[in-house]
Amino acid sequence: MTWKSTVFMSGAGLLATWLASAPPAAIPQDASSRARQVSPTAPVSAASLATRAADVDIVREAERLQAHAAERAAYREPARDLFRFGAAVQPRVRRAVRPAAPVAPALPVAVEPPPVSVRLSGVAADLVDGIEQRTAIFSSATGVLLAREGEQVDGLLVVAVDAEAAVLQRPGGETVRLTLAPR
16 A cells, blocks of 8 residues: 555545534424524524523522522431441431449459469489488479479479479469379
C-alpha cells in the first residue's frame, strides 16, 4: 500500500463517519408545537409568553426544589453499614445515666501457692565419720537434683531429709512435705 492509497482510505473513512453522525432529517411538527418554539432572533410576543407560563410555573418549581433540598439536609442514620456484613445497624438510643450502685469492698481471697516444681525420687544415706547423712534425690523439669539439709532446690530450702520424705520451705516460710511414691 502506497502513501496515496493510505491517504485516500483515511479520507474516505473520515467522510463516511461524518455522514453517519449527521443529525436526522427534521420531522414535521404540528401547529401547536411550532407555536411553542421561538427562535432566539424572532421577537417574543405576549401570547408566546403566556403559553410558556402556562406550561411551566416557575414559582411552583422553585418551591418544590426548596422542599427537596430541605429534605436532604436533615441527617438520617444509615440503614446499613457498608463496611460490615450482617444485620442492619440499629440506631442507638440515648438513655439517661443512672448513678452506679455503691460497690462493696472485695473480700481478700486466699491465694494458693503454686505447686512445687520438684518431686522426691529417692533418698540416699552415707556414713561420714560414723554419722549417717541423707541426701534427697529430686526430679524436676531441668533434670535430677541432689540436695542435703540447708541447700536450695529450685528456690526451695531443704529443711529435713527423712528415710522416706523431705521437708522443703518456701521463701514465705511455708513448709511442704514431699514423700516417696509407693512402688
